[in-house]
Amino acid sequence: MKKYDYLLLRFGELTLKGRNRAKFEKAAVEHVRALLRPYPEAKVRREFGRIYVDPGSGQAETLIPVLQNVFGMTSMSPVRAVKPELDEIIRAAGELLEAMELKRETTFKTNVRRVWKDFPHSSQESNPLIASPLLKRFPLLKVDVREPELELRIEIRDQFAYVYGEVIPGAGGFPLGTNGKALLLLSGGIDSPVAGWSALRRGLEVECIHFHSYPFTSEKAKEKVVDLAQALAEYAGKIRLHIVPFTEVQTSFTQMGQDNLMITLMRRAMLRIATKVAEREKALALITGESLGQVASQTLPSMNVIERATELPILRPLVMTDKDEIIRLSRRIGTYDISILPYEDCCTLFVPKSPTTNPNLRIVNKVEAVTPNLERLIEEAADGTETIELFAGGSRSRSNQEGEESPANPDWF
Amino acid sequence: MLNFDHAASTPVHPDVIRTISEVTEAHSGNPSSIHRGGQAASRLLERSREVCAAALGVQSAEIVFTSGATESNNLAVKGMLLGRVDGRRHIVTTQIEHASVYESCRQLESFGFEVTYVAPEADGTVRPERILGAVRKDTALVSVIHVNNETGAVQPVEEIGRQLKRRDARVRFHVDGVQGFGRLALGLNAAGIDLYSLSAHKIGGPRGVGLLVVRSGVRLFPLISGGTQESGLRAGTENVPSIVGAAKAFRLAAEGQPERAERMNLLREYAVREVRKHKALTLTEPAHPAPHIVHFTFPGLKSQVILHTLEELGVLVSAQSACSAKTEKPSRVLEAMGRDRAHATSGIRFSLGDGHTQEEIRLLSEALEQAVSRLAPFEGRKR
Numbered sequence: 001m002k003k004y005d006y007l008l009l010r011f012g013e014l015t016l017k018g019r020n021r022a023k024f025e026k027a028a029v030e031h032v033r034a035l036l037r038p039y040p041e042a043k044v045r046r047e048f049g050r051i052y053v054d055p056g057s058g059q060a061e062t063l064i065p066v067l068q069n070v071f072g073m074t075s076m077s078p079v080r081a082v083k084p085e086l087d088e089i090i091r092a093a094g095e096l097l098e099a100m101e102l103k104r105e106t107t108f109k110t111n112v113r114r115v116w117k118d119f120p121h122s123s124q125e126s127n128p129l130i131a132s133p134l135l136k137r138f139p140l141l142k143v144d145v146r147e148p149e150l151e152l153r154i155e156i157r158d159q160f161a162y163v164y165g166e167v168i169p170g171a172g173g174f175p176l177g178t179n180g181k182a183l184l185l186l187s188g189g190i191d192s193p194v195a196g197w198s199a200l201r202r203g204l205e206v207e208c209i210h211f212h213s214y215p216f217t218s219e220k221a222k223e224k225v226v227d228l229a230q231a232l233a234e235y236a237g238k239i240r241l242h243i244v245p246f247t248e249v250q251t252s253f254t255q256m257g258q259d260n261l262m263i264t265l266m267r268r269a270m271l272r273i274a275t276k277v278a279e280r281e282k283a284l285a286l287i288t289g290e291s292l293g294q295v296a297s298q299t300l301p302s303m304n305v306i307e308r309a310t311e312l313p314i315l316r317p318l319v320m321t322d323k324d325e326i327i328r329l330s331r332r333i334g335t336y337d338i339s340i341l342p343y344e345d346c347c348t349l350f351v352p353k354s355p356t357t358n359p360n361l362r363i364v365n366k367v368e369a370v371t372p373n374l375e376r377l378i379e380e381a382a383d384g385t386e387t388i389e390l391f392a393g394g395s396r397s398r399s400n401q402e403g404e405e406s407p408a409n410p411d412w413f
Numbered sequence: 414m415l416n417f418d419h420a421a422s423t424p425v426h427p428d429v430i431r432t433i434s435e436v437t438e439a440h441s442g443n444p445s446s447i448h449r450g451g452q453a454a455s456r457l458l459e460r461s462r463e464v465c466a467a468a469l470g471v472q473s474a475e476i477v478f479t480s481g482a483t484e485s486n487n488l489a490v491k492g493m494l495l496g497r498v499d500g501r502r503h504i505v506t507t508q509i510e511h512a513s514v515y516e517s518c519r520q521l522e523s524f525g526f527e528v529t530y531v532a533p534e535a536d537g538t539v540r541p542e543r544i545l546g547a548v549r550k551d552t553a554l555v556s557v558i559h560v561n562n563e564t565g566a567v568q569p570v571e572e573i574g575r576q577l578k579r580r581d582a583r584v585r586f587h588v589d590g591v592q593g594f595g596r597l598a599l600g601l602n603a604a605g606i607d608l609y610s611l612s613a614h615k616i617g618g619p620r621g622v623g624l625l626v627v628r629s630g631v632r633l634f635p636l637i638s639g640g641t642q643e644s645g646l647r648a649g650t651e652n653v654p655s656i657v658g659a660a661k662a663f664r665l666a667a668e669g670q671p672e673r674a675e676r677m678n679l680l681r682e683y684a685v686r687e688v689r690k691h692k693a694l695t696l697t698e699p700a701h702p703a704p705h706i707v708h709f710t711f712p713g714l715k716s717q718v719i720l721h722t723l724e725e726l727g728v729l730v731s732a733q734s735a736c737s738a739k740t741e742k743p744s745r746v747l748e749a750m751g752r753d754r755a756h757a758t759s760g761i762r763f764s765l766g767d768g769h770t771q772e773e774i775r776l777l778s779e780a781l782e783q784a785v786s787r788l789a790p791f792e793g794r795k796r
């Protein structure tokens with residue numbers, strides 16, 4: 001038996017006012033649909049600034065954790081839809097309260113809205129008619145009409161009466177993509193996926209770029225980044241991941257006899273390549289997982305020199321966040337266990353024991369000017385990018401790469 | 414031949430056979446190889462892990478693939494006690510475990526560990542309070558079978574797990590889930606289960622694959638060393654095609670559980686009515702019987718005689734469990750339930766599978782009737 005008939009999704013006032021309202025709502029509905037792609041039976045309906053999700057023959061409960069990832073959604077409620085009759089409403093309300101498993105005294109009120117005027121009791125009359133049998137049945141309930149902990153809402157329409165009480169917090173932020181598109185530099189570490197999630201939550205459409213130095217970095221390292229991007233796709237519905245063949249660029253710096261500047265040079269090259277890819281993909285900013293002072297390349301003098309390699313704004317959602325907090329977020333969004341897999345990524349290759357924390361821009365400029373063919377190598381790396389599209393629920397498609405031999409057939413599982 | 418011995422091994426699901434054959438053909442890589450062929454095999458393995466985890470409501474990292482439930486049980490019991498560093502050296506288990514748990518405990522006893530074997534009630538069910546009553550300060554592990562493979566008695570593992578965790582969360586709880594999975598619903602989280610053994614060939618998968626769920630934070634000492642496969646808990650190249658097939662079988666078994674239980678319960682009730690018709694037979698009646706097992710004894714005759722008579726009549730059944738059927742000793746499980754020698758040596762088990770119909774139960778009961786009338790004159794005589 002189904003416990004709930006619908007899920008009701010609410011969006012903050014912020015997103016619902018002004019000229020952008022329609023755009024926001026549309027983005028939110030699209031995000032809901034993308035997240036529900038693995039649940040083809042679920043139906044989505046938009047009504048008066050709210051979204052209703054009908055689970056079809058599935059259980060609404062299984063969709064709750066999925067829909068908690070809808071950005072811009074402030075909260076959601078599981079809803080029962082019953083015949084607009086007093087007995088039915090009371091029974092549904094009783095079942096909802098039962099499912100909540102009250103453990104302590106809880107203040108509550110009912111809030112009836114009669115939209116269908118042929119219902120025999122007015123909104124005012126209905127409140128005590130519904131509340132009193134519930135109070136009798138659930139001795140832990142105490143009435144408080146001013147500030148109840150639990151507000152049981154009943155909306156009576158001619159086809160159905162909707163009954164709901166539980167309010168489940170949502171992810172907040174802005175509906176996906178309503179703030180434009182940016183390109184995330186995704187390493188295999190803990191920080192960058194968290195930065196990506198923060199950007200998604202704030203209404204950015206995110207594409208990812210990863211630098212791969214095969215064979216110095218392994219196929220496993222690349223697979224790990226695909227898994228991280230997949231984890232982000234579970235939130236975004238879809239993620240495009242651009243994988244840059246970085247070997248030539250990176251090895252060219254090792255010939256320059258400036259090992260202590262290795263990271264600075266490498267990061268600047270990454271920004272240049274990312275800028276080209278961002279322009280191609282019409283992304284208006286770069287996102288990084290940098291957190292001030294965390295490593296040599298993330299000191300203020302390093303950031304200052306590195307950032308000059310691009311004209312695009314660099315968004316750093318985690319720049320002032322402590323590592324503990326970043327780890328906590330990464331566990332919450334489910335990327336931590338992937339991030340800590342031990343495959344080396346290109347950021348740690350050819351890195352000297354004590355890289356500089358205070359690079360000199362003039363020297364960096366000179367080294368770059370004399371690195372053979374640097375401009376061409378950067379161009380080639382950007383052009384040789386392989387793009388993978390990842391979708392919520394696990395499917396993926398590839399471009400720019402010869403087909404993998406005997407791919408896994410989903411029917412096998 | 415009518416196969417009523419599905420608790421010993423089920424036929425392999427046709428889709429699973431196809432999976433195994435296609436994967437065998439397309440992927441010969443070693444999942445530990447870092448080249449493409451190896452990585453493709455590795456991805457299949459990890460996808461299988463995800464599928465099994467989803468079927469069980471756990472994390473993929475908590476699934477360890479093994480060669481079968483016997484290995485899973487060995488790893489759970491011996492691995493737990495050998496891996497314990499807090500000085501706890503005591504196990505509580507029951508007298509009605511599968512031999513792989515029972516013998517593991519016996520082995521540990523020979524190394525100086527201590528084991529309490531809790532007796533079941535006369536109906537074959539172990540009472541939670543008797544398990545809890547046997548738990549000591551130095552108890553490391555409680556191991557209880559979910560459904561006894563011989564009698565089909567469902568053990569109150571949810572209740573045991575809940576009470577155990579309330580009493581002492583550092584005691585680990587292992588459940589041998591082989592006969593229960595796919596037939597009964599069991600939430601590993603709600604039941605406080607730390608270790609859970611399964612076998613693929615009891616639910617339409619291939620022989621040679623099982624798994625052990627090892628909940629995160631639970632430490633085991635590996636019994637097979639020589640590689641980092643399966644998070645270091647089980648060295649050796651993984652049997653990729655069979656694991657992929659097993660993952661499919663586990664998924665199908667979990668998805669079909671409610672409907673399967675309902676269907677089998679009806680067939681079981683029918684078979685039970687037929688057994689009851691015969692005065693010579695004593696039906697074993699657990700308080701909670703599993704949907705797929707009917708067990709009875711025919712005192713005065715040896716199990717093997719009954720088994721082979723039924724075989725001649727076209728019906729395959731089992732005497733004791735398949736793993737101990739070759740011995741002539743009285744059943745350890747029936748003796749633990751207080752049955753005398755006449756009963757404990759004459760147990761017969763029918764076990765139902767997915768394909769069975771009312772009509773087949775009718776044929777089974779006809780065969781049973783013939784067997785009983787053929788054998789009744791020999792009751793109590795020596796051979």
